[in-house]
Amino acid sequence: MNKVMKLMLIAMVMIAFSAGITLAKTELVIVSWGGAYTASQQKAYHDPYMKLHPDIQIINDDSAGSGAAKLRAQVEAGNVTWDLLDALASDAIALCDEGLIEEIDHDKMLAAAPDGTPASKDFGDLIASPCFIPEIVYSIAFAYRKDKFDTPPTTLADVFDLKKFPGKRALEKKPVANLEWALIADGVDPAKVYDVLGTPEGIDRAFKKLGTIKDSVIWWSKGAQPPQLLADGEVTIASAYNGRHFNAIVAEKQPIEMLWDWQHLDLDGWVVPKGAPHKKEIMEYLKFATDTQRLADQAKFISYGPARISSAPLVGKHAEFGIDMKPHMPTAPENMKHVILKDHVWWGDHEVELTERFNAWLTK
């Protein structure tokens, strides 16, 4: 009898011990876009943070592509398993409106710039929603096949000029960016694009201009498609997230060249789900991961611009290819001559309606 008791005691101690091991590490589930993007966050944020805090284990989840829908399902079911979600500014606004993510006090919760500038000033206008912590500035920009043209295209109007610059185009299967581009290419004052787009005539005009190249467009829906279409020679000019173009040009050495004219700037950043299981720990993490140096570090691994003003001068060389990353940033002065800043509030109102119309227009 004594022997059995002893065995049971040992077993119980062992169970308690193994439970103790798993308890020692807090697991934070961070949801992002996967691929090169998550890798850049791993190297710039997660790895250094876990080194500083050995009790934290960061788990990557690559489902940010359907993050808004999945988060909504989790919150509605009352079973939130995510601690942090990487989201586009437009999704952050929608999720914040729906009350699915936490509001952030940027100055209180985030680190100030090295010179003491409070976070809210350092991020400036990029705080698109009270729930949003900006991380990077990215753009949807054009790139073209160098070897297919004798004189390279230099302006947005050239993208719409099929005669001078023959070949197919690849555009995103969304109204966002395409409608703005169509209007600017049609001669609308770039400063008034959203005013014009707010009128029924303006929308008609944008669709009409897009219609001039519609038969020569391959519409993409996944970020990996356009660089592939360019590399295969299926299209001669393609819009894509600038980081994807960068990868094709620098890492894969494809004969592709950027065409930054009227790049469409957008934001990506962090949002904290309501009911996140480790809120205290994740806020600790965010304070670290969104400070000036960390944001600048991410640009070593991927060509997206850090969202803090104070990070810009710290952007250095690419960790693997050793090239200076500054000219590859969408926020570099020479790339910023002509830019469209996405009007998130305007698109928040009109995206559903225009997507419906856009899809109907596509099937015609």
Place this chain on the structure above:
Amino acid sequence: MTNPDTTQEILTTADGVPLKVSLKRALRRKKRNSLLLVAPLFLFILLTFLLPITDMLLRSVDNKIVPDLLPRTAPLLAGWDETGQELPGEDIYHAMVEDINEGAATKTILRLGRRLNFERAGMSSVFRKTARKVKGLQQPDSYQAEMLKIDQHWGDINIWRLIKRESGAFTKSHFLSAIDRQTNDDGTIGPKPEYKQIYIKLFGRTLALSLLITVLTILLGYPISYLLATLPTKTSNLLIILVLLPFWTSLLVRTSAWIALLQKEGVINDLLVAVGLIANDHRLAMIHNQIGTVVAMTHILLPFMVLPLFSVMKTIPPSYMRAARSLGATRFTAFVRIYVPNSIPGIGAGAILVFIMAIGYYITPELVGGTSGTFISNMIAYHIQGSLNWGLGAALGTLLLLLVLALYILYDKIVGIDNLKLG
């Protein structure tokens, strides 16, 4: 002579219980045991399949959010005559201010803005703007004048008509949207403007292409299955592996492989140009259109046709064909009159499998379908994941489900569902 029926005693078992009762008990026990055995499966299906689906389908008419967030305004609006040209009275504006104030304090009012924005673009901003500024209102002379000052949209009678129309706990707007219709400002139901009509067209295309894909899989799958069924087992097993091989490859890889084959600068076009069949500047467009969707999906779904066909054909005794031949039928007649009718259950099972899978496909049409080869599921995916308009997504899903059920019943009437065999 006595009648045996009247004199016979009631039969009993050894312990004296009447046999009838005992038998009944045994049967009941058996029934209960078998029910208990099925219970876990039933519970599993109920919890993970039926309940979530019902919940999702109910979202297509659920509109509780509006009356919940407008507890004061919604009942008052019931008394307002929306057919006239008069804006609602001061009491309704006052109620709206209080509702928005309360919603702003609990941070829920913007959800209402998003809900109404699905009906009318711009409502999100109206509520965001109003919620920000309405706090400062302290007993003004006219709530209406103050609200109009905050946002002039509050003077638009159509916005009030919209709110009144959508103030019930249930809405029909999602189902109307799903069939390209809308409620006009005057309250009548009519078609959406032509440039916004899309869903009916996509339903039609989904059905037509799925049907085409099903027919193609039958045409391609039948000879393969026949070959597999008639070859010696050793060879046919090897060939079956070839049929199954695509199953072990990721769907995305198979789809991408078709892109590499079919695109303008792809393998097939290169070959055709090299042989001189087509000119270099007239390369065929075989992907990013309907052809792409049909080719890729036929390939992906082919195994679902081959496997049931093969297992049914395996059970057709070769002696049937020999008997037909010996009775004077030609090879062809014997095949058409004996073999094909015997293989019909396999065709039926394969066709239903392929058709129902095809109708719900979305990743392949998204990648290779361009604009002319996308399905209704692509729009459902957009509304679930992109616009977060789950109501409309659910309405489209419900219609698709009803459509499949209707076709299933039709199939049952024409072919007969008991004529279905998976092997």
